[in-house]
Amino acid sequence: MTTQRNDAAVLSGRGLVKRYGTQHALAGVDIDVQPGEAIAIVGPSGSGKTSLLHILGGIIRADEGEIFLGGQRIDQLSERKRSELRRRDFGFVFQQGMLVDELTAEENVALPMLLGGTGRRQALAAARDWLARLGLDGRGGSRPGELSGGQAQRVAIARALTHRPKVIFADEPTGALDTRTGKDTMDALLVAAADAGASVLIVTHDRELAQSLPRTVTIRDGRVHATAVGAVA
Numbered sequence: 001m002t003t004q005r006n007d008a009a010v011l012s013g014r015g016l017v018k019r020y021g022t023q024h025a026l027a028g029v030d031i032d033v034q035p036g037e038a039i040a041i042v043g044p045s046g047s048g049k050t051s052l053l054h055i056l057g058g059i060i061r062a063d064e065g066e067i068f069l070g071g072q073r074i075d076q077l078s079e080r081k082r083s084e085l086r087r088r089d090f091g092f093v094f095q096q097g098m099l100v101d102e103l104t105a106e107e108n109v110a111l112p113m114l115l116g117g118t119g120r121r122q123a124l125a126a127a128r129d130w131l132a133r134l135g136l137d138g139r140g141g142s143r144p145g146e147l148s149g150g151q152a153q154r155v156a157i158a159r160a161l162t163h164r165p166k167v168i169f170a171d172e173p174t175g176a177l178d179t180r181t182g183k184d185t186m187d188a189l190l191v192a193a194a195d196a197g198a199s200v201l202i203v204t205h206d207r208e209l210a211q212s213l214p215r216t217v218t219i220r221d222g223r224v225h226a227t228a229v230g231a232v233a
Contacts, residue, residue, distance in 0.1 A: 009068075010035045010199050011056060011167050016065035018051050018222075025051040026062070027222035033167065038190055038200040040210035043219035049203045050171055052219060056201065057090050057169040058082040069166065087116045091160030091198065093189065095172040099144040099152060099159075105131060106140035109158045116163065123162075130158035133195070134188050150181035157189045161196050168193055170202040174209065182206070 009032040018026040025048045033039060033056075041049050054060045056067060058074065067075040074085060086092075091112075099108045109127035114120060128140050134154040144152050153173065160168050173189065174182030186209055193200045202213065210216050218225045 009033055010037075010070060012068040013052070013056055013062075014066045014068075016052065016055055016062045016067070018048070018055060018060070019063050024048075024222045026055070029065075029219070029222070029224055031056070031217060031224065033199050033201060035166075036194065036197060036199055037215065038193070038213045039202065040213045040216045041201060041203045041219060042205070042207075042210050042216055043225070045205075047219045048222040049219050053169050053171055053201060053203050057092065057167075058086050084116075087112050088163065089166045091163070091165040091168040093153070093156050093160050093168065093170040093173045095175040099155060101144050103143070104140060105136065105142050105144070105147065105155045108144070108155055109140075109162050112159060112163050118163075126162050127158065130162045130192070131155070134158050134192060148181075149177050150185050153177065153185050154188055157185070157192060161192050161198065164196050165198055168198050168200045170200060172203060172205065174204070174206060182209075186212075 011033040013029060013031045016026050016029040017024065029052060031052070041052060043049050055062045062075060065075070066073055069089060077085065100111070103111070106124055106127040109130060110123035113123035113126060131137065131140050134157060136151060136154055136158070139147065139151065144155070147155065170189065174186055177185060190200065202209070204210055216228045218227070
């Protein structure tokens, strides 16, 4: 039996279990994400961090447990409804950016809105606005291969934010960047997310980054080992 959900949270997971063969990636995780909160998810490699992120974001399904968005259960939705949910309510930033090479920066940013039915002119205008907020004014016509690593990751951040999601999921967003560029990019993500009113979950091995966030959740052996405010447990 799962524990009671927290309706004050924007996103909640209860009793989340994920198995790969005989191995548990998650072995019964409870987590609450408050509106506008930024959380670091840390732990050793193979501890279940990315599995947790992907399950909460509706990319993969848990074998057991429940997920609530704004108090409404979402883990039982069909694949089509989960896809709509990812486009509408969630934003994603991955380590390598995952930009479409054939599209310009502004087209990459506009893509979630275009897929959601927003008109091209409106979507591109919103994309240019977010690129400008993230220090990329004038680079909207550049393709990913014409951008530095930090610039490309800012495009990915803008893409995650342009439709004003409730939650942003970031999986090692600074892992491919040098220390200075990574810090600047992370600062840009947090400021932009706060501006959009979005909560942020960040999987990271970067201890300094984790310590800079308001809350850290440590995952070990598929379970929540500890939760700390402003520091890694």
